[in-house]
Amino acid sequence: GWYEVTENVPEGYIAVKHVFEIPVYGKALGGDKTGNNALEVTNIPLAPLTIKKQFKRLDTEPFPASQTFSIYTDDKGTRAATVYLDKKGTKNSNNTVKAAIDEKTGLGEITVWLPINQDGKQPDTSYYIDERDDEIFVNRTEGLNASGLLQATLNKDSIKTPVEKQFTNVSRWGKIEVVKQDTEGKALEGAEFYLYDSAAKKYYH
Numbered sequence: 001g002w003y004e005v006t007e008n009v010p011e012g013y014i015a016v017k018h019v020f021e022i023p024v025y026g027k028a029l030g031g032d033k034t035g036n037n038a039l040e041v042t043n044i045p046l047a048p049l050t051i052k053k054q055f056k057r058l059d060t061e062p063f064p065a066s067q068t069f070s071i072y073t074d075d076k077g078t079r080a081a082t083v084y085l086d087k088k089g090t091k092n093s094n095n096t097v098k099a100a101i102d103e104k105t106g107l108g109e110i111t112v113w114l115p116i117n118q119d120g121k122q123p124d125t126s127y128y129i130d131e132r133d134d135e136i137f138v139n140r141t142e143g144l145n146a147s148g149l150l151q152a153t154l155n156k157d158s159i160k161t162p163v164e165k166q167f168t169n170v171s172r173w174g175k176i177e178v179v180k181q182d183t184e185g186k187a188l189e190g191a192e193f194y195l196y197d198s199a200a201k202k203y204y205h
Helices: none
Strands: 002-005 021-024 046-056 066-072 096-100 107-115 125-130 137-139 150-152 163-171 202-204
Touching: 046 066, 046 096, 046 125, 046 150, 066 107, 107 125, 150 163
Parallel strands: 046 163
Antiparallel strands: 002 021, 046 107, 066 096, 066 125, 096 107, 125 150, 137 163
């Protein structure tokens, strides 16, 4: 007769989202010697990737409440990866993940679970993480490629030892304090100063 087969997989693997319909025959109807029919299903393993975030600021600047990251499968950010949020294989539909940022420390992190290769000839799976500057903070993360993406390499060893990647953003604005003194070290009133950038453009005085 005909039967429908579904599966429940353990955490850390992607379930096959498909209902299989297979015929099962007894020996007299052409089945194997035991009367069983085999169904082969391959489940892709997931490995964790932890993305950490550190904001550094002046005292007067608020930290953002969260930071959004995009994850890609190529080094130019042109082809989106299928992002999985947890070890149960729950998928994120828009390919982005968001980390909450601590309002006091400027620290945040999030762990996502991503599919890895099972091919012994290509054991490593590369992903590329993207974040963009904002009006207050600028990306100062080390190791970015020419497209501004940070590479993370996952493999079967990453399942037990999660890969961690950290982004660091610093304040876009600095603070300069200029003090004018006389020969006795006393402050002089009424002094004016001009500030120029590297292109000799004057900003403040």
